[in-house]
Amino acid sequence: MTSVRPYEQNDREDVIRLCLEDTGTASAGEDTRKYTALTRCEYYIDCEPRNCFVAVDDAAGVIGCILCSENTDQYERAFTEKYVPQAAAISAKRYVDAKLSLLPITMYRQFYPAHFVLFLQSSWYGVGVERLLLDALRDTLRSKKILNAMTVCDAGNEEALKAYEENGLKPMLQTKYGKAMALEIKEI
Secondary structure: OEEEEEOOHHHHHHHHHHHHHHOOOOOOOHHHHHHHHHHHHHHHHHHOHHHEEEEEEOOOEEEEEEEEEOOHHHHHHHHHHHHHHHHHHHOHHHHHHHHHHOHHHHOOOOOOOEEEEEEEOHHHOOOOHHHHHHHHHHHHHHHOOOOEEEEEEEOOOHHHHHHHHHOOOEEEEEOOOEEEEEEEOOOO
């Protein structure tokens, strides 16, 4: 049986593993793995764990997660102060990449104040785990009166794009790097 629960500190290694697997960097070099974890998941689990959830299968353990920042302005400040310098310590290219990673998220902040990332083991796409994670996030954001969120899906991640569309996310912008998708949350 699969269920979703709030993120706990002891989930950290599983969340980082999911991030690396889902981004295709699990077998990359150490600097790439470090950069990916740093820029794709560490802010959320370090600074906003209350907005993070994990999907757990009784047999397989942690199989997915959704990580969210409820305030993109706050995210941008903290990311720039703490995480961008760590990316710069890896290389000048990683510094530039980290700065550029803010652009698709911050350009929509006026209309989509929250943003999220979802990571899922590939064998679990299409069986409803995405919906469970998105529902947990919807409920949390709704309780905070946040009715719009967005994500950016990497170009080529067809499983995730299909899952987002099947779960009601609307495409906003497509670039060669990825697709921005909107999650609109209805009030109850």
